[in-house]
Amino acid sequence: MTKVEDLPKNHIASTVEKENTDIEIENTGENGAGDIPAEDSATEGNTKLKEVLVELAMGTTIHGVANIVSATKTYKKLLWLSLWILALVGYCFQLSQIHNTYTTAQKTTTMDLQFGVLNFPGVTFCNLNPVKKSLLRETPLDLQLFLTISESVMKLYSEPISVEIDRNHPGFQFLNNFEKHGFNTEGWDVLSYIPTDPLQTRDIFIKSEISKMNRSTVERIGHTIDDMLLHCSFNSMICNSSFFTPISSTRFGNCYTLKSDQLVTTVPGPPYGLTLVLDMETYEYVSPSSSGNGIKLVIHEPDSYPFVEEQGVNVAPGRTSIGLNRIEIQRLKHPHGNCEDHKDYVNQYGIEYSKMACEQLCQVTLTQDICGCIPTIVSIDPSIVTSFSKFCGTMDIPCAILVRQAQVKGDLYCPCTNPCLENVYTKTISSHSWPRQEYLIHEIIPLICEDTERAKKVVNITGYTCEDFLLMDLPEDSIQAFRDNFVKLDVYFEDLNYEHIEEVPSYDIYQFLSDIGGATGLFVGASVLSLVEVVQILVEIIKYAVCRHVKK
Template sequence: MPGNSKRHEEADMSSQHIYYSGNGNYDQPGSAYGGSGYERPYDQHYSTYFKPHPAGGPAHWPGMQPYGDPQGDARNGRSRRSRGGRRDDPQDYRLGKDAGRDMDKRPKEDKSDWDTDSANNAEDDTAKPTGLAHIVDKHTDKFSMSGVSYIKATKNPVVKFIWCVLLIAALAAMGYHLYRLISTYLEYKKQTSIELSFDALLFPAVTICNVNPLRISRLGLASDELKAVIERVDPANLTANLNDWIPEFDDVDVNDYFGDNDEDFYKRRRKKRATSTSTAKVRNSNFLDDVDTGYTDARGWEEAITSFYQQEYADSWEAQAKTSAFTEMEDSFKENFAWELPETRAQMGHQISDMLLQCSFAGRQCVARNFTRILTTNFGNCYTLQYDKFLSRKSGPKYGLELKLYLQTDEYVPGIATSKGIQVVIHDQGTYPFPEDEGIAVSAGTETRIALKMIELTRLGGKHGDCTHPNEFRTNYNIKYTRTACQNIRLYEKTVSTCNCFDVLNEETRKLLKKTLKNVTECASADEIKCVQKVTSTFDNSEDSKSCHSPCSEKTFAKTVSARTWPNKDFASLLVQTVCKSSPEDCSVLQSMTSEEVKGEFIKLVIYYEDLNYEKIEESPAYEIDQFMSDIGGTIGLYIGLSVLAIFEVVNFLVEIISHLCCGCCRS
């Protein structure tokens, strides 16, 4: 039927598709020009809807307009496959004609808009920064630093200049402030805090030495040289020389002696009294300095020492002044005593079993075997009492150490022991005592009380100061580190390495370094003595001495000493009977003494903690790292308003700048 066939024909035509190839041509499916454009269904929405071609092609082409006039081509009788089909094909011609007519009905876009957009895009491409300027422009919009955004945003050159000046001033002030903070931190200053603590305290070690280094009854064990020295220093022999001593006087001008311009009344009186002549005689010598002790420098030690000072220190007091006679005697005795064998010196010295009459700690008794003997050059046998169970749980004399000692003064060597008593050293447990350099002199015939207050010191090491950790020292020498012990050991080692011998006077150090004495001999010749004297005189200012720093942690004891006469007559009688029970030889000596002389034979020593409160003195950095970082952050935030995270923005900006510059250099 004609009507039906027409409807079928229109339906067939509506199902056809026209393809826009992108070059202004519309193609049918399967045509030679198809497969590269857009497909548009031929329906009522064809003017606004484009469907991608099945064979592919761009998904979207904004602003695309058809090229040419399909309807005009149809009217002009041109049959082009790309514009609607052939004229000899009515269906194709009609399809192309209708398609051209419909395309003409589409609203045309204003080309002026396209021109404007193109111009704007061109301007944007021209104004967009590139390279280094692009990096700076990108980051200035994101910076949290105060002032940067204002500098970029403002168009007023005056305001921009003011903001630049303010930003530069803030950066300069911040730099100076940071410099001061860093300088202060790098000074590594320290502060000291004092804290009072209370606890049961470990009792310190106590070392006692009789001031008499050897007993006269054991003098038979000594060498002939030592016996000769002891005989020369006997005061009885020195008194005989006093009759032959003639004082020396110098004639001194009165004006020089009293002073030309001295108007003091008493000096003018003395001047008037002495000006019967123009000169006055002034004694310039003392018997105890000039007494002839018969000392002969057999080994040439004194001559070597004097020669050394005259050569090395010509302007020093030691080189110009004369050596005292008593100094010569003391040095001579110590040198000869040090040359005795250690076993011999130990036998000649006082024994703790003879000296100790009573010992107790906190009311509990201790005995002679609790003491350890130490050999010294000045005092002979010294004895140390230390025990890790000695713990003071209460303060006061009752809970401390109490010693009653018999001094055996009848055994004192005349001229060597010129006083009666003991030397007491109170030191931390585990440390080595040096009675010659430290300690308290306790007189005979007294009850001496020493009240202690412990002080615990903790020092900063490293960059905050010099201090020595004691672990390595204790491993090498089996004692706790002290500065005195370190210096004595360093002096000994310096002497051995320089002079190839050791100084016999450094007896305390010899005990600590027995393992190093196997192939080293004593310094005996004049050249060796000169070498020893040179090392000793220059040691204090040497690097070896300066390397001995204070310990990083140590315990010291503040001491309060008080004394009174002891014992009284009745108690002295009891002490004499006690000695008689243990030593009949000493008993006869004591019984022959007067009561006052008997008092001088004994000493009572009481050592205790005055208070169990002790001081903890601790060094700490005056400028801690957390405070330093806080001040740095506060300074940066104050001047330019940056936080920690905002600082990384600056870091990122600098990294990009450096990367860009480095890449540019590589390309060039």
């Protein structure tokens, strides 16, 4: 029998420890968890969390953190902690600079030369004379007056009128309507916006009178495409009046636009562009309103509205060549730019979007709302945006002009932005005297005589028949009425190269992320994988917080 004193001491200690353990197990509650004090449990949890955080800190790839944890001396801990905080401050400052650069949405413009087949632009022309002299008596008396009145007499209509502006007077009630749009008209000298130049005044009155006439009447009393078009060719192929769409201008009456949406230029040069020979019918011009002969011409994008008055050029009788070069502009949307596609514009208004079309349609809407009438000082057809039929009369003109001035200054808001993709055309214009007398007699007159109605005009104007011109040697004064009467127009691309101008972000998302990565690596030596470590630390902290909340 073995005695107690004969057992090894370590065996006795282990036996006692086992017995103590058994006693603790027997004293556990029903759930077997034991009655461990809450303080001991919290201490154990804190110790576990601390151990996890220390372990993660020692193994993290973020520079400096392990040095702070592993330092045995207090001054070393403070040194590494100070350096790490300093680096963190520099990192945050650099991040703010990078963020500011990114949020300012800076852009740069690039330009390159491209080559390809080019769609031919829209070409719109109008005779400078809106009403034929032979049909003048069929127009309203007011229009007859303004078309035939002299400039010296017009000065009487343009003299400034001394009138005291009374806001309670019915004639100035429109000033109160500006207030509805958040615009204060106090201090506005309304009468100062009425034009005093005689020619401008006459143009305003002419436009006002023509706008009141229906389209069929304007077309009948003006120069039609059949009256003017003597010859038409595109890409050396004959075209005719069916290639043109009529539109109305409140200043020039009948205008005609080439249907160019299906026309393509494959070879540069005049023979492969558009060639027109036009009869101006200068003997039908009404003086003095039509003080010069020729046409108004505008080159524009196909299907866009032609703003003849604002963007057109005057082409005098003779031969004029217009060489075109296309510039394609591509703009950026928000946040780098403010362009919009406006894809629904064609479906909504029947025309391609342009900033000028948007501004003038907005002006029509604002004038209708404020003045109660449709402005006649716009070039665009108001029926595109409204069915309202009351046009601004003489007493409404100051109100309409005030709306335009307030819109231009930005006091009346119109949400008009640049299109994201736009084509513009630069023009090289050259001209010379045309035609010579021999060419006029032997080429132009026979061209006129091909049409029966035009042949009658030759007899009425010159007193000679077409046969007389062909068979007889007529005196020079026989064609005096036809001098300065014809325009030959060549419109073509000078070459098929075109400039492509594009706005691009100078600081995109990839550069933004690259700079953040560079700053992160420079200051704290972190990488993308370091984010996983940060997430792991946050998960451990959240897990610990949730466990403590549940135990409470």
